[in-house]
Amino acid sequence: MNFIKKLKIWVLIIFFGSNAVYAQEESKEILLDTVKTKSELMAGKIDPYWLTVTYDKTTHIIFPSKIKYVDLGSEQLIAGKVDEAENILRLKAATRNFDPETNFSVVTEDGKFYTFDVFYSEYPASLNYDVLKMQRLFERERLANVLLEDLSGEYAPVIEAGLKTIYKRNKKNIRHIASESFGITFLLKSIYVFEGKFFFHLEVKNRSNVSYPIDYMSFKIADRKTAKRTAIQEKEITPVRMFLPLEPVPSRSAESNVFLLNQFTLADDKMLVIELFEANGGRHQRIEVQNDDLIRAKQLINLPLLF
Numbered sequence: 016m017n018f019i020k021k022l023k024i025w026v027l028i029i030f031f032g033s034n035a036v037y038a039q040e041e042s043k044e045i046l047l048d049t050v051k052t053k054s055e056l057m058a059g060k061i062d063p064y065w066l067t068v069t070y071d072k073t074t075h076i077i078f079p080s081k082i083k084y085v086d087l088g089s090e091q092l093i094a095g096k097v098d099e100a101e102n103i104l105r106l107k108a109a110t111r112n113f114d115p116e117t118n119f120s121v122v123t124e125d126g127k128f129y130t131f132d133v134f135y136s137e138y139p140a141s142l143n144y145d146v147l148k149m150q151r152l153f154e155r156e157r158l159a160n161v162l163l164e165d166l167s168g169e170y171a172p173v174i175e176a177g178l179k180t181i182y183k184r185n186k187k188n189i190r191h192i193a194s195e196s197f198g199i200t201f202l203l204k205s206i207y208v209f210e211g212k213f214f215f216h217l218e219v220k221n222r223s224n225v226s227y228p229i230d231y232m233s234f235k236i237a238d239r240k241t242a243k244r245t246a247i248q249e250k251e252i253t254p255v256r257m258f259l260p261l262e263p264v265p266s267r268s269a270e271s272n273v274f275l276l277n278q279f280t281l282a283d284d285k286m287l288v289i290e291l292f293e294a295n296g297g298r299h300q301r302i303e304v305q306n307d308d309l310i311r312a313k314q315l316i317n318l319p320l321l322f
Contacts, residue, residue, distance in 0.1 A: 061128065063118065064149050067136040068092070074106040076144045080123040088118035092133060108135055170210050174275065176320040177209060178258040181216050181273045183321055188313060194300045198223030201291050201300035204271065206308060209315035211278045212255065218271040219291065219300075221264040228263040230294035234276065237288045249288075252276055281306035 068074050081101040085094055091113040097103040104121065113135050121129045129146060186205060193202035200220040207214040215234075221227045234252040258273040281287060287304040 061130055063130040063132045064146075065132040065134065066141075066144055067134050067139040068106055068108045069136055069139050070108045070111045072107075072139070072142055074139065074142050074144070076104045076106060076146060078102045078104065078121065078123050078129070078146050080125040080127065082121055083124050084122040086120045088120075088133075089113075091117050091135075092119060094119065106133075111135075112137075172322065173209065173315075173320065174212060176322045177207065177214055177315045177318070178256075178273045178275065180318050180321045181205065181207060181214055181315075182258050182271065184318070185271060189308065192302050192304060192308065194302050196300070197298040198225075199227055199298050199300060201302060203289070203302055203304065203308075206304075206312040207315040207318070208278065208312040213276045213278055213309070213312060214315060215274045215276060215289075216271065217274065217289070218269060219264045220269040221266055224266045226263050226265050227298065228294040228296070229261045230292040232261065232274075232292070233288075233290045234274075235288045235290070236279075236281065236285050239284050239286045252279070252287075280309055 066074065066076075075097070079102070082096050082104055085096075085104065087094055091109050093107045093109045095105050097105060102123070106119075116132050116134045118130065118132050120131070123129070187202075188205040189203050193200060195201075198221065200218075200222070202218050202220075204216040204218050205214075206216070217232075219227065219229070234254065236250040236252065238249075255275040255277060257275070261272070262270065264270045283306070285306075287309070289302050289304065291300040293299060
């Protein structure tokens with residue numbers, strides 16, 4: 016092989032080799048752009064709510080604002096606004112036993128966009144849906160699924176199940192710790208303990224005709240003998256997490272929540288003070304927990320946990 020032929024071969028090798036490297040780098044860039052785009056799309060993803068419809072009965076959906084636009088995913092659904100109430104949508108299956116699921120979207124007057132996945136059922140669990148309540152439930156479930164860094168990976172599933180179980184069972188094991196004033200009752204229902212964590216189950220009952228908006232709740236270790244409390248005499252305890260966000264307690268109703276705290280005990284001259292503060296109001300509540308109440312905490316592991 017003469018010099019000219021060898022030179023041509025090397026030129027071709029270099030040419031195709033550089034093209035291959037360039038193509039590989041370009042593929043990497045495209046892949047990175049695709050991943051970035053997918054990540055950005057996921058960040059803006061709107062998760063659908065889901066509901067069931069049937070053929071012989073009408074489902075009603077109540078929105079927080081007037082309905083401006085409805086888009087049905089298929090001809091398997093029939094929908095229309097209620098004339099007397101423009102924030103209520105009527106929905107019905109156009110055919111029996113449609114499969115697979117379909118969907119629909121709604122835009123309301125306040126600019127909100129809602130999307131729903133719809134399944135057929137001969138016996139729907141509900142025929143009436145309140146979107147505002149669905150939003151709150153969705154947020155509660157999302158929050159409940161967040162595992163904080165404070166929870167060790169080994170016991171995180173048990174702790175999550177404990178929060179859920181105590182809330183769902185809603186049992187009262189403590190009967191002597193409560194405050195009542197202005198038509199509001201604030202009480203400690205139970206204390207559980209597991210692997211260095213306390214579970215405080217608290218409830219607010221509103222027997223008045225006025226909603227009780229909650230500003231915040233505090234946990235503090237205070238001196239039992241000092242009537243006038245100061246910042247020096249109090250040590251605030253920050254909950255590791257709470258099962259639900261703090262929401263207003265409507266009139267003539269009750270709401271409970273479960274708070275997770277790192278384990279502690281109290282000296283003889285100390286007590287745990289739990290205070291509840293009303294937003295834009297003065298119906299504040301205060302309860303006191305003694306060391307005897309803490310050391311009598313029930314073992315979480317003895318509960319049939321809901322995972």
